[in-house]
Amino acid sequence: MAKHEKPAKYAKHIAAHDPIIDPCWDPVFKSIFTRNTTQSEIARKKLLSAILEEPVKEISISANEPPVSRLDQRQIRYDIQCLFNSGERADIEMTLYPHKWEVFRMEYYLSRLFANQEIRETSSGSYKTLKRSYQISLLARGRLFEDSRFDHRFIYYDPESKIPFGGLTAIITLELEKLGVTAEKAVSAMSEKERWAVFFKYYNDTEKQPLIQEITREEEGIAMAADVISGFTAAEVAFFHEMSVEKYELDMRAHAQEAEEIGEARGEARGWKKGRVEGRAEGRTEVLDLLKSGKSPEEILGSYGKQQ
Secondary structure, three states: OOOOOOOHHHOOOOOOOOOOOOOOOHHHHHHHHOOOOHHHHHHHHHHHHHHHOOOOOOEEEEEOOOOOOOOOOOOOOOOEEEEEOOOOEEEEEEEOOOOOOHHHHHHHHHHHHHHOOOOOOOOOOOHHHOOOEEEEEEEOOOOOOOOOOOEEEEOOEOOOOOOEOOOOEEEEEEEHHHOOOHHHOOHHHOOHHHHHHHHHHHOOOHHHHHHHHHHHHHOHHHHHHHHHHHOOOHHHHHHHHHHHHHHHHHHHHHHHHHHHHHHHHHHHHHOOOOOHHHHHHHHHHHHHHHHHOOOOHHHHHHHHHHHO
């Protein structure tokens, strides 16, 4: 470890930060793990080693474009592509609010990552030289799967015989909303993966600061991540604030558009005779009220289905 760095057990005290500086917000997550600094490099290696449950050594990365200043399209990606010295590769990302089609998106990008290996470039290249590829998705809010387990590793298998295919691809998910029981464990009883998940989930939770400080003292990679966060400049913090305002406005616009579509569907289902335009207007008002109450579009659609 370089002289200017602190071992994890001596990591400096960290307190709750500005809510904008949240490691669960994808641009902040990307900023932590893609810097050309020793702290960022250590944090990146330790995070990937914890999630893959095996040591990760040398890594080269490419942070996907377009840059983080673009927030106007849902398909824009804030992921980080990593190439290990073993030739294996991983795509890792933080998603604040996963979309209902998130699982299909993960599968799509994993397929691209795996197929992007150029086995034809050398005479020794063949199918047997293909390396493992991983899609790693940390999901900050909401749940994708109905069970209580926060981490999953998906691979190909025969659902009838339960025989694994033995392929070279895997999708790994960490659903931070399911950490309730894990966060109550003693830090010494947590796995490295659990410590990272708790750090992301509760970094800005004032009541959890003693827990976060203990995890930071005990886990070198997390200490390095905390150092990167504490080192954000005033200009970077201002940039995060600007992006937050823009993201809020765009999210509200997207919700309003989705509300119109839901409202129109409900109006038509009820057989309103006021016409398509009036049905859209009334449905939009009603659905926006439900959105403001905290209901998600999926919950609203579900309740309409029961009423029809």
